[in-house]
Amino acid sequence: MSEEAQLTDTEDLQERLAEVQTLLARHKLVEELVLRQEEPRHDLVDDIAHQQHLCELRRKLEPMHPADIAYILEALPLDERLIAWDLVKAERDGEILLEVSDAVRESLIEAMAPNELVAAAETLDADELADLAPDLPQEVIDDVFRGMTVEEREQLRAAMSYPEDAVGSIMDFDMVTVREDVTLEVVLRYLRRFDELPDHTDQLFVVDRNEYLKGVLPLNVLLVNDVEVEVGALMQADFVKLEPDDLAEEAAKAFERYDLVSAPVVDSEGKLVGRVTVNEVVDYIREEAEHEQLAQAGLREEEDIFASVWDSVKNRWAWLAINLVTAFVASRVIGAFEGSIEKLVALAALMPIVAGIGGNSGNQTITMIVRAIAMGQVQTDAMRRLLRKELGVASINGLLWGSLLGVAAWWLYHSVALGLVLTAAMTLNLLLAASAGVGIPLLRQKFGADPAIGSSVMITALTDSGGFFIFLGLATLFLI
Amino acid sequence: MSEEAQLTDTEDLQERLAEVQTLLARHKLVEELVLRQEEPRHDLVDDIAHQQHLCELRRKLEPMHPADIAYILEALPLDERLIAWDLVKAERDGEILLEVSDAVRESLIEAMAPNELVAAAETLDADELADLAPDLPQEVIDDVFRGMTVEEREQLRAAMSYPEDAVGSIMDFDMVTVREDVTLEVVLRYLRRFDELPDHTDQLFVVDRNEYLKGVLPLNVLLVNDVEVEVGALMQADFVKLEPDDLAEEAAKAFERYDLVSAPVVDSEGKLVGRVTVNEVVDYIREEAEHEQLAQAGLREEEDIFASVWDSVKNRWAWLAINLVTAFVASRVIGAFEGSIEKLVALAALMPIVAGIGGNSGNQTITMIVRAIAMGQVQTDAMRRLLRKELGVASINGLLWGSLLGVAAWWLYHSVALGLVLTAAMTLNLLLAASAGVGIPLLRQKFGADPAIGSSVMITALTDSGGFFIFLGLATLFLI
Numbered sequence: 006m007s008e009e010a011q012l013t014d015t016e017d018l019q020e021r022l023a024e025v026q027t028l029l030a031r032h033k034l035v036e037e038l039v040l041r042q043e044e045p046r047h048d049l050v051d052d053i054a055h056q057q058h059l060c061e062l063r064r065k066l067e068p069m070h071p072a073d074i075a076y077i078l079e080a081l082p083l084d085e086r087l088i089a090w091d092l093v094k095a096e097r098d099g100e101i102l103l104e105v106s107d108a109v110r111e112s113l114i115e116a117m118a119p120n121e122l123v124a125a126a127e128t129l130d131a132d133e134l135a136d137l138a139p140d141l142p143q144e145v146i147d148d149v150f151r152g153m154t155v156e157e158r159e160q161l162r163a164a165m166s167y168p169e170d171a172v173g174s175i176m177d178f179d180m181v182t183v184r185e186d187v188t189l190e191v192v193l194r195y196l197r198r199f200d201e202l203p204d205h206t207d208q209l210f211v212v213d214r215n216e217y218l219k220g221v222l223p224l225n226v227l228l229v230n231d232v233e234v235e236v237g238a239l240m241q242a243d244f245v246k247l248e249p250d251d252l253a254e255e256a257a258k259a260f261e262r263y264d265l266v267s268a269p270v271v272d273s274e275g276k277l278v279g280r281v282t283v284n285e286v287v288d289y290i291r292e293e294a295e296h297e298q299l300a301q302a303g304l305r306e307e308e309d310i311f312a313s314v315w316d317s318v319k320n321r322w323a324w325l326a327i328n329l330v331t332a333f334v335a336s337r338v339i340g341a342f343e344g345s346i347e348k349l350v351a352l353a354a355l356m357p358i359v360a361g362i363g364g365n366s367g368n369q370t371i372t373m374i375v376r377a378i379a380m381g382q383v384q385t386d387a388m389r390r391l392l393r394k395e396l397g398v399a400s401i402n403g404l405l406w407g408s409l410l411g412v413a414a415w416w417l418y419h420s421v422a423l424g425l426v427l428t429a430a431m432t433l434n435l436l437l438a439a440s441a442g443v444g445i446p447l448l449r450q451k452f453g454a455d456p457a458i459g460s461s462v463m464i465t466a467l468t469d470s471g472g473f474f475i476f477l478g479l480a481t482l483f484l485i
Numbered sequence: 486m487s488e489e490a491q492l493t494d495t496e497d498l499q500e501r502l503a504e505v506q507t508l509l510a511r512h513k514l515v516e517e518l519v520l521r522q523e524e525p526r527h528d529l530v531d532d533i534a535h536q537q538h539l540c541e542l543r544r545k546l547e548p549m550h551p552a553d554i555a556y557i558l559e560a561l562p563l564d565e566r567l568i569a570w571d572l573v574k575a576e577r578d579g580e581i582l583l584e585v586s587d588a589v590r591e592s593l594i595e596a597m598a599p600n601e602l603v604a605a606a607e608t609l610d611a612d613e614l615a616d617l618a619p620d621l622p623q624e625v626i627d628d629v630f631r632g633m634t635v636e637e638r639e640q641l642r643a644a645m646s647y648p649e650d651a652v653g654s655i656m657d658f659d660m661v662t663v664r665e666d667v668t669l670e671v672v673l674r675y676l677r678r679f680d681e682l683p684d685h686t687d688q689l690f691v692v693d694r695n696e697y698l699k700g701v702l703p704l705n706v707l708l709v710n711d712v713e714v715e716v717g718a719l720m721q722a723d724f725v726k727l728e729p730d731d732l733a734e735e736a737a738k739a740f741e742r743y744d745l746v747s748a749p750v751v752d753s754e755g756k757l758v759g760r761v762t763v764n765e766v767v768d769y770i771r772e773e774a775e776h777e778q779l780a781q782a783g784l785r786e787e788e789d790i791f792a793s794v795w796d797s798v799k800n801r802w803a804w805l806a807i808n809l810v811t812a813f814v815a816s817r818v819i820g821a822f823e824g825s826i827e828k829l830v831a832l833a834a835l836m837p838i839v840a841g842i843g844g845n846s847g848n849q850t851i852t853m854i855v856r857a858i859a860m861g862q863v864q865t866d867a868m869r870r871l872l873r874k875e876l877g878v879a880s881i882n883g884l885l886w887g888s889l890l891g892v893a894a895w896w897l898y899h900s901v902a903l904g905l906v907l908t909a910a911m912t913l914n915l916l917l918a919a920s921a922g923v924g925i926p927l928l929r930q931k932f933g934a935d936p937a938i939g940s941s942v943m944i945t946a947l948t949d950s951g952g953f954f955i956f957l958g959l960a961t962l963f964l965i
Contacts (some may be wrong), residue, residue, distance in 0.1 A: 017736075019861050033721070078859075082870065149651035193708070202705040204744060207687060224704055225682040226675070255496075261771060262552040267744055277507065283763050284744035286772065291741060293773030295856070300780060302852035303845060310857045311870070314877035321849050321878070326841060329886055332841040333893070339834040342895070346826070353833035354819040354828045357840070357949070361812040362805060364792045365783060369801050372782035376775070377790045380559075381499050390791070397794035398801070406809055417820070423512040426596060469837070 022077050024065060032224045041066075048367045063092045073096055075104035078113070082311045087116050098125035107140070108316075116327035131157050132177040135164030163278070171251030172256050173221035175289055176270045176279035179203030182210045184466045185219055185237035189227055192236060205282035207266035214265075218269055218277040220244065246271050249279060253289050260286045274275055278467045290396055301461060303328075324462075329465035335360070338470045342477035345485050352416045352461040353482050355427055358410060363468035364404060370395050370442025372462050375457050378450055392443045399439035403432030422484055430476035437475070438468045502557050504545060509565045512538040513692035514921045526889030551577055551613045555584035558593070562791045567596050578605035583613055587620070588796075591715055594620055603628045611637050612657040612759075628949045643729075643758070652736050655769055657761035659683030662690045665699055665717035669707055672716060686763035687746035691720045698749055698757040700724065704802035726751050727761060733769050738767045781941060783808070804942075812945035815840070818950045823958035825965050832960050835907055839891060839956040843914035843948035846882060850875050850922025850943050855937050872923045879919035883912030900965055910956035917955070918948045 035058065066074060066089065076091060076102070078086050090113055092102060098117075102110055104127060114122065122145045126134055131153075138146055138161075150158060160178050167173025181202060183192050192209065196202065208223040220240035230239055245259050248272045259265065260283055269277040299307060303324025308317055339346070339356070347354050374391065377383045383391070409429035415424035441464050446456035499772035515538065546554060546569065554573060558581070570593055573581060578597075582590055582605060594602065596897060602625045606614055618641075630638060640658050648651025661682060663672050672689065676682065688703040697705050710719055723943075725739050727750045739745065740763055750759040760932055779787060783804025819826070819836070825833050854871065857863045863871070887908035895904035921944050926936035 022861075023770075070743065076742075076860075082867070085915060111816065142541060155587065167928070186651075196708045197710070199709045201709055207685075208707060224708070225686060228704070228783075229679045229681055230677070252689065260769055261764075262556075263550065266685065266687070271759040283746065283767070284741075287741055287763070287767060290770055290774070291492070294770070294777075296854070297774075298777065298781075300851060301778075302848045304849055304852060307856075308853055310853065310863070310867075311874075314874055314881065316880045317874065318881050321846070322882070324849070324881060325845060325886060328840070328842060328845045329890070333890070334840075336552075336834045336838050339837070342829075343830045347830045350818075350827045350833075351835075353814045353830075356833075357819070357837060357953075358809070358812040358816050360837070361815075362808060362948075365805060366801070369804070370780045371782055371786060372779060372788065373788055380556075383790070385561070387790075389558075394791075394794055394797065398797045401794065401798050402802070402805060406805060409808045410767075410809070410813070461499045469841075477536045 013160060018073055018076060021073070021409065022080050023063065023067070025077055025089065026081070026085070028058050028062045029081070029088060032062070033085075049463075053097070058187045059088075059092060061103065062089065071100040074101050075109075078105055079109050079309075086112065086311075090116065091474040095124060096128060099128040099133070099137075102137055103129070106309070107309055108307060110137075110313060119145050119148070127152060130179070131160035132164045133162055135174070138165055143396070146289065153368055160295055167249055168206065169254050171249060172247045172251040172253055172281060173251050173279075175256070175285040176247075176249065176281050177203075177285075178279050179206075180210050180269070180277065181206055182212045182216075182277065183210050183222065183236055184213070185376060188233055189230060189239070190233050192222070192227060193232065202399060205267050206282060210269050210277055210280070210300045211236055212277050216276045218246070218271050218275060221269065223415060244269070245379040248273065249278065254283055254293070257286050257290050257293075259300060269349040281309075298459065303462075305409050327462055331462065331469065334466070335469040335473055338473045339477065340465060341403065343474075345477055345481045348485055349480065351414070351420075352477060353425060355410075355414060355423075356476050357435050357475055359427070359430050360469045360472035362406065362431060363438045363472045364465045366399065367434050367438030367464040367468045368461055370398075370439055371446060371460050373461060374443055375445045378446055378456050383447070387444070388447055394442050395439040396436060400432065404428070407431035420484075423480075424482055425477070427480045430472070430479050433475050433479075434468060434472040437471050438464065441467050493727060493863075495519065498556060501545065501549070501553070502560050505542065505569065506561070506565070507537050507556055507859065508542045508545070509561070509568060512542070514652070530692050535822060542569065547574055547851055551580040551880060552582050552584045553588075558585055559589050559789070563592060563657055566592065566791075570596065575601065575604060576608060579608040579613070582617055586787050586789070588787060588792060589617075589622055590617075592789060599628070610657065610659070611640035612644050614641055615654070618645055623924050626813070630736065641685045647729055648732050651729060652727045652731040652733055652750060652761060653759075655733050655765040656727075656729065656761050657683075658759050659686075660684055660690050660749070660757065660760050662692045662696075662757065663702065663716055664693070665691050665720060665957070666715060668713055668715050669710060669719070670712040672707060673712065674701070677823050685747050685764060690749050690757055690760070691716055692757050694731060697757045698726070701749065716902075725750070728753065729758065734773070735771050736761055737773075759881050780938065783942075805906060807942055809951065811942065814946070815949040815953055818953045819957065822953075822961060824891075825957055825961045827902075828965050829960065831903060832899075832957060835890075835894060835903075836956050839907070839910045839914050840949045840952035842911060843918045843952045844945045846879065846915050847918030847922045847944040847948045850878075850919055850939055853942050854923055854926045856925055858936050863927070868923070868927055870921065875919040875923050876916060877913040878914065883915040884908070887915075889910035900964075903960075905962055907956070910952070910959050913955045913959075914948060914952040918944065921947050 018146060029458070047081065059466060062212050069331065074097075078089060081089060086109070092366060098121065102113060105113065111391055117125070119142065122141060124142065126137065126145060126149045129137065136147065150161070153161065164173065178185070183195070206224065208221045210218060211220045211228070212218055220238045220242045221235055221244045226239050244270045245263055247268050250271055256268070266278050268280045270276055272278050281381065284461035295307065302323065305320050306325065308320055312320075316406045342352075374383070410431065411428035414427045415421055445458055445463055449460070514799070537933065554577075558569060562571060578601065582593060583745070585593065597605070599622065602621060604618065606625060606629045609617065614629065630641070633641065643651065644656070662675070662677065686704065688701045689707070690698060691700040691702055692698055700722045701717055701724045702720045706801075707720050725743055725745060725748045727736050727739070727748050728754070734750070739748065745763060747760050747762045749757055750761060752758050753879055777788065783801065785800050788800055792800075840947060888910065891904035891908035893899055894907045923941055926940055929936045929940070
């Protein structure tokens, strides 16, 4: 990371964004004026003004941290984004590409020539390159690959071979290793030979001559102890060890639980192969949270907010299609009771209440259960207990809110029987929602599916169709 | 943190949880047997078996990390939880209370005597105590307060005075400070006088004699440079500085952007008052993400999954009440068109589709806009552009899916006019959803409200009632 870059807080950053936008707007204005001149004489004055704005813009962008430039690029519409991107110094392209969101990265890469991409990629470490590689054209990757050392190639191959949710995909190869039979004095002298230590070096890894990891030596221990002592006497032998195939989520939990800054990654034989640092974990946690939030609203991935209409449609259509199907099924359930509705039209007005409250209540249950499963806290023998509790909650809510609405229906439609049917239907639908809210995620887990994905759609579909069926069914039995 | 504690991965942790549960089950079995014996002679053999299980359980819990014990306590039903809690060594109570979730913490504190609580609280630092304080009885806090030094009292008062979302509430007071006119040699000697450095010490804070923060000296810089050099020549003067009143969310973003491990906190005059470390930031990010997830499903806070039915009802009722009101309003909208439905009962079956798809689509839009606002990327002049895009997406989706359903309606009910009305209603409701999806969060932001909270309820309410109104209204105009 460029240590000399300016660091800013978010407010400053928004001010800078505004400055950049003003300059871009001025630049575009001048450009339009130039274009509008009928005769093709390029007015010198205009041209200078034109250049001036770009120069000023470059001066603004130059001292900024790559992460801040990424932020500004994301906030600009495509045409302005590309103008700004052109002004950024080429040697920082790689770092900035790492920082922007996937959607924006695509738009930037599309605008770059292959040789620019190769130049950008060559500034990156193997683990960073692996993050970028899926978005790069094959020819660029081949070119970069040819320029690498054998060790780097191996690292890149390794980093690219792990799925996105594995520890291997968030690890880097910047480790400082020491032997256990040397004194701290020697270690300190060894470290002083570095120009700088890798970011997030909070501990040194103690390995034997075959690279087997024997322990870790925290810098804090190194700094407070007598320099005559040997590493072996101070190193910690009980520490968190990750393997490349472990789930990144598990690594994140370990970092959270034990407040880690870095953790070594070893292969199945115990050889040190890399390390994971807390900044990668923070990014992972944030991305996962965002991914879940987006998935809950049925967005496939994060959208560039300035994406084309067509890209947005594609990002959203799958969810709408699924919902259309479930809504259609619910509609056919109602269709089966059209005779009853014709005779008692109040049913049409009341039925969405039964379905809606069932959906809300079911989503509450399922959110809680999915979370408990994700934390590994639901053992199978707890299931019965949970179900009993949720059924209890549903009964209380059903009788409470159901009665309230029953009274409202009685008052509106002057029918005690209608009110009673509404109360009963709400209670039954809430019980259905509770059973499904406990059952769906547990069943999905049992069959190896991620309990979170699509649970909300499933339960809403069930409580909609189920709610209509229960209410209209009861009404047909008792009222028609 | 107890460095000597065992560290485990999640799988191990679940195994341990299972072992603990087995032991607790055996213990309870024996206890029941003892109770069932009619004469009150305490059978020695039973008693020994009884004690044995508890002993074994204690041996299992003893070497575990406080965070792991917290995990196990959270996964146990209340009665078993309290048995296990009793077995944990008293001096670790404080640390474990810090690690468990709020709901579980309450259940543990309720089971403790005031003197136990005082003892637990006394093992904690001021910033940790501040986290715990809201859950402690006033008498306990008073007692602890009396036992503190003046400096600690001031720290505790300071830490407790900040709202939960401020930097002040996540900062600690464990800083190592140095002067700029000393050499690295002196610094290294100074550090060697510590028993251990505070957790997450990745940099030393360079202050003058009045505690004004002049710069930071990363340990990495300390370790690679010549010991004869003075701190002033190496310290970094451009670094992230937080203030106690800054939003914790802003601090989290700075940590993410700049990959920080710690950051100094200064008061308005530039005096060093504390620091924030990445572990607190990770916890904050995770908690925020969870909070949002829960809020989206209308859960006020995280539930102890073994909470009583009544506690769960209280946690969920507000959301259900709000939804009941919006569902009731939607129901009255339908009620206004009962005459039309009586004449054309197909309307009753088709209307939930219009409302449902509008709600889904609106939630997609609002989720994206809320995220963009949270990242500070929506400038006011971008609003028109966003609205235009969302209206474009809505038109395409409306015409596409609307036509599909229009054809289905035509086929089901043999009425071209009904199909056309359905298509038109879906398109209009999607346009309404898009406008509201962009407008609601932007308006809420303008009036200083958090754009995220309740946005989903508002848009669903609008697209439900709006969808019914548009569809039934168009039908009444053109079909009846």
